[in-house]
Amino acid sequence: xRKRNVEPGDSSSDVRKERVQRGNETQSPWWLWLKRGLLVTxxxxxxVPFMPTISSHLIKHxxxxxxxxxxxxxxxxxxxxxxxxxTINMYLTSEEGISLGVWHTVPENQWKESxxxxxxxxxxxxxxxxxxxxxxxGDTGTRAASHRVGVANMLSSLGYHALVxxxxxxxxxxxxxxxxxxxxxxxxxxxxVKARSGSSLVVFWGHSLGTGVTTNSAVKLMEQGVVxxxxxxxxxxxxxxxxxxxxxxxxxxPVLKYFFxxxxxxxxxxxxxxxxxxxxxxxxxFLHSEDDHLTPIQDVQQLYEMALSIQNSERVKxxxxxxxxxxxxxxxxxxxxxxxxxxxxxxxxxxx
Numbered sequence: 001x002r003k004r005n006v007e008p009g010d011s012s013s014d015v016r017k018e019r020v021q022r023g024n025e026t027q028s029p030w031w032l033w034l035k036r037g038l039l040v041t042x043x044x045x046x047x048v049p050f051m052p053t054i055s056s057h058l059i060k061h062x063x064x065x066x067x068x069x070x071x072x073x074x075x076x077x078x079x080x081x082x083x084x085x086x087t088i089n090m091y092l093t094s095e096e097g098i099s100l101g102v103w104h105t106v107p108e109n110q111w112k113e114s115x116x117x118x119x120x121x122x123x124x125x126x127x128x129x130x131x132x133x134x135x136x137x138g139d140t141g142t143r144a145a146s147h148r149v150g151v152a153n154m155l156s157s158l159g160y161h162a163l164v165x166x167x168x169x170x171x172x173x174x175x176x177x178x179x180x181x182x183x184x185x186x187x188x189x190x191x192x193v194k195a196r197s198g199s200s201l202v203v204f205w206g207h208s209l210g211t212g213v214t215t216n217s218a219v220k221l222m223e224q225g226v227v228x229x230x231x232x233x234x235x236x237x238x239x240x241x242x243x244x245x246x247x248x249x250x251x252x253x254p255v256l257k258y259f260f261x262x263x264x265x266x267x268x269x270x271x272x273x274x275x276x277x278x279x280x281x282x283x284x285x286f287l288h289s290e291d292d293h294l295t296p297i298q299d300v301q302q303l304y305e306m307a308l309s310i311q312n313s314e315r316v317k318x319x320x321x322x323x324x325x326x327x328x329x330x331x332x333x334x335x336x337x338x339x340x341x342x343x344x345x346x347x348x349x350x351x352x
Contacts, residue, residue, distance in 0.1 A: 074144050076172045079103050082149050086114040086156065088122045094188035098168050098175045102189065103143055105152045105162040125161070127198035131346050132161040134193065136186055138208030138235070138330075142171035147330040151205070154333055158343055161200075165189055167213070179271060183216040190217065201349050203230040208294070208329065211236035212271025219276045228282040230349045232342075235288060235329050237295045238303060239272045277307045283315045283352060285345045287332055291323030315352075317345065 079087040087105040094100055104122050106114050107130050114121070126132060133155050137148050143164040155162040167182040168175035175181065186204075193202055206214030211233045218228050277284075284307055288300045297320060304318040319341055321327055332338055 074142075076101055076142060076144060076166075079105075079144075082144060084149065084152065086111040087152070088117075088119060090119055090122075092189065092192060094168070094185045095175075095181075098181075098185070099173060100165055100168065100185055100189070101143065101172045102163055102165045103152065105156045105164075107159040107161065108156045109159060123196050126193060126196040127200060129198070129200055130159055130161055131201040131203060131349075132163065132193055132197055133203050133205050134186070134189055135162060135164045136204065136206045136210030136213045137164065137166075138210055142166050144171070147333055150333040151207075154339055155342070158339055158346075160346070163189065163193065179212075179216070182213050183220065186213050186217045187220055190221070201229045201346065203232065203346070203349070204228055205232040205234065206236070207234045208236075209271070212273055215273050215276035215280065216271060218280050218282060222279055222281070228280075229352075230285070230345065231280070231282045232285045232287060232345070233273075233303075234286075234332060235292055235295055236273055236286065236300055236303065237271075238274045238299045239270060274303060274306065277303060278310060280307075281311065283345075283349055284311070284317065285341075286316075286318040287321075287338075287341070288318070289321045289323065289325070289327040289329070289332060291326065292329050294329045 074081060077089045079089055084103065084105055086108065087103050090102050090104065092100045092102055104126075106122065106125050110125065114125075135148065135151055135155075137143065137145070143166050148164055152162040152164055165185065166173045167177055167185050169177040169181075173185075190202065190204075204214045204217065206212070214231060214233065218231060221228060286300055286304050288295070288297050290297050300318070300320075304316065307316045321332060321335060325331075325335065327334065
């Protein structure tokens with residue numbers, strides 16, 4: 001039988017003590033946890049005076065995630081690089097010092113005619129009687145994002161004009177985004193189009209954050225006695241555009257809500273779709289996926305029912321897409337039914 005070597009002074013009780021000590025090495029004693037907790041509390045108290053500055057910067061970057069430019073290294077002045085061969089890039093000045101990058105895609109049936117044409121030709125084409133869609137995108141990336149290019153191509157295939165703009169601070173547009181600023185940009189583009197469109201229908205299509213820009217613009221126009229020909233709200237929200245960006249953080253760290261809530265009142269990053277819809281009188285089409293991971297379909301259903309109570313079923317429509325299709329927040333343009341839905345909506349506007 002093999003014997004264990006025992007050092008002098010070693011005993012069975014000593015061995016057992018050593019094993020217990022080794023087993024406890026991975027477990028922090030209560031006083032160490034208390035020490036860590038006090039340290040975290042101290043750091044929080046030190047940071048509290050600086051939280052307004054930190055939170056306002058964080059809020060702006062979460063609401064307007066404009067620094068992310070995908071595809072990378074793309075020259076936004078060259079839409080043909082994304083196979084938008086009947087599209088022209090232009091820059092419009094919405095305010096002094098603010099230059100907006102805009103793509104204008106003409107109807108697909110004008111593809112051959114558009115080749116080699118300049119900005120003047122594209123501008124004149126807006127008055128050819130085809131419906132015009134102003135697409136107001138969400139809070140990330142640029143007008144070159146794949147789902148935005150997909151929407152432009154789809155509208156073009158239906159025989160419509162598509163104008164896709166990067167708000168100030170997005171893409172190659174200059175300036176810094178604010179709620180008032182991006183609303184001003186949208187209104188400028190609308191007025192620019194209306195000055196060239198003749199009797200053509202002009203429809204706003206807002207997606208995600210762009211739905212807030214859309215309803216803000218629609219209300220501003222209502223105050224001037226102008227009712228938009230039609231409005232599409234895709235992946236919309238009730239109010240407070242920043243909220244979705246913070247939901248996960250609030251769930252994990254509820255104390256953060258204390259620091260950020262007051263800042264929202266100060267910064268007023270609201271985009272109050274629910275309040276705006278009470279004032280709007282334009283024909284409306286809601287598009288939403290049941291598996292949208294950013295804006296719950298239950299909220300959109302409430303918005304739809306509210307708009308329906310103010311107008312009527314002839315002027316307010318909602319189309320939802322099964323969550324099993326996996327479209328999430330950005331993929332509705334992929335559905336084979338979407339072109340028909342848009343076409344039917346545009347036809348209803350002509351009869352309105």
